[in-house]
Amino acid sequence: MAMKIGVEEFKERVGKGINDSFMRGAVAGAQDSMGTRRLSAAEELGNWEDWRSHGEEIRKHVLENLDYYLEQLSDNVAKRGGHVFFASTAEEANDYIRGVVASKNAKKVVKAKSMVTEEIHLNSCLELAGCEVIETDLGEYILQIDDHDPPSHIVVPALHKNKEQIRDVFTDKLGYQKTSKPEELAGHARETLRQDFLTADIGITGCNFAVAETGSFSLVTNEGNADLVTSLPKTQITVMGMERLVPTFEEMEVLVSLLTRSAVGQKLTSYITVLTGPREELDVDGPEEFHLVIVDNGRSKILGTEFQSVLQCIRCAACINVCPVYRHVGGHSYGSIYSGPIGAVLSPLLGGYEDYKELPYASTLCGACTEVCPVKIPLHELLHKHRQEIVEKEGKAPISEKLAMKAFGLGAASPALYKIGSKLAPAAMNPFTNGDKISNGPGPLKAWTEIREFPAPNKERFRDWFNNREKGGNQS
């Protein structure tokens, strides 16, 4: 439940998104440019489909042997002197981390970008405990100083803001006086953040991939902030979703190649940071103390179900970047820190249908998400599975829809009823028909005809024409 953002209803959120022209301009522009870059990065690799299959195989293998690899990872972290904590829930994860913070009497925490810590709302938990928490990924930093605006994209969290809006946030909150040039804005953030890196007591990161064989953790960034977060503070805490691991560095290489290409169309990001346990005797930097927090928070319940493949996700956001629905409504409309197609599949699983029952329907099932997923998650099929669950098991579908579908079941399944129904349709629709179209339809047609014309049923159905013709009637 923790990943929920805002309290508004789905329709209100969508309405807000649609009317936010700044956000829509930013999202459409980003989708177009990232989409082009992703395509060329994938093509450049040559055999992209083979890479996807390989990626899928690796992720499937890990999920099928998750207990084995989690144990191996934990053992290897412990061997190197790290502490491992397995958190069943968001609360357990937060309590443990708060405990570490308290034991170090820490006043300042610097963080590298992490979706799982957004999911468990770690920041607010630590802030309540009196600790200053500073996001050091530029996008997250912008959102944090803008009164904790939630992320709208899993890779580019501040995607919904353009550079002028970012300048305004900097001016309001930081007294910034320069222009909206990205270099100047980034320069200002860098200057401010440098002091924070140097004075932080604890560094907290997420984890792109944990390597079970060595007990290492990789972080993929373009800003290098993860390097500083993991090397300057004395205590380091890595928080990972329990499925985010690979057997060895060999598999990590495959997945990182898929990730950077799919996420931002880069062959490689500027930094791939790998951290293995606390500082050793001859190391010149690195934390003195290392903690690993493995977060379940609903994931193990997905294992073994028809939704298991969603855990293959490597959080690249390629599905978000091609989604035509996301394009028009933006990330906040999803009401979850996980937005777009992956969010529409994952949020109801982790957060429940009560809060997220609309999300599986916020898709035309166009399949663009499934087509780009680098680890072949059948996203549109999983959205469909959710709909089936909602209708059949949860009973959460509206009554009018249930009745209509029941009628469909009867009508469409009976050739006789279907024939009579289609024959009577022109007469039934006659009061609403104007020439060859219906502009003001009844019932479910109302929403359609509010913005479009609906064709009036043909007086002579195709089948009548065909049959007449067979009998030697009209020959057109």
Place this chain on the structure above:
Amino acid sequence: MKVSLFATCLVDMFQSDVGKATVELLERLGCEIDFPESQVCCGQPAYNSGYVKESKEAMKKMIDAFASAEYVVSPSGSCAYMFHEYPHIFKGDPVWETKAKRLAEKTYELTQFIVEVLKVEDVGARFEGRATYHTSCHMTRLLGVNKAPMTLLSNVKGLEFTQLPGKEQCCGFGGTFSVKMAQISEQMVDEKVQHVEETQADYLIGADAGCLMNIGGRIDRKGKPIRVLHIAEVLNSR
């Protein structure tokens, strides 16, 4: 060659001209057309809304209706794709899975059938005008038919063709999505119409009745001077 026509409910009830054009086109190419009378809807509207149980009844009727067909051809990529989904939907069913597989194996979308089975790339059509083409999502991504319509259109004499910007983007139809998520659907179809306008085409051609009904309905409401045509109507023009 004997072809059983899977007309689709939209064509049967609302777009009979598309059905007529399909029949005439296939006959000209030497096919003998049969229209199994007991065909109903393929079940997709209910299935995609999550009503799997209800939709299966319609699917069984369709499997029976086309049981003796040699080839099943449909002027709709999305509906033809639905037949290809049947084996997956009936997976594990001792009776219906095999039957569903048999149906899927002999089902083709119209342009796919002309190019892949009849091995015809030029149907001898003539159509004067500037046109663009909407590639429907289910037909391209799920059924995997990309080239056939382009191949056939490129051989239509008199046709001036312009590529549609953002052609891979969904038009916002999505069956019940168009009414369930009406406000989002409106944004999507508006962007599609805007792209069609950018091409300055007089005609928008497509191979899927659902998408065409959506885009065409919006174009009509906005009073834009663009005509929407099914690819069968263009290929049947002389």
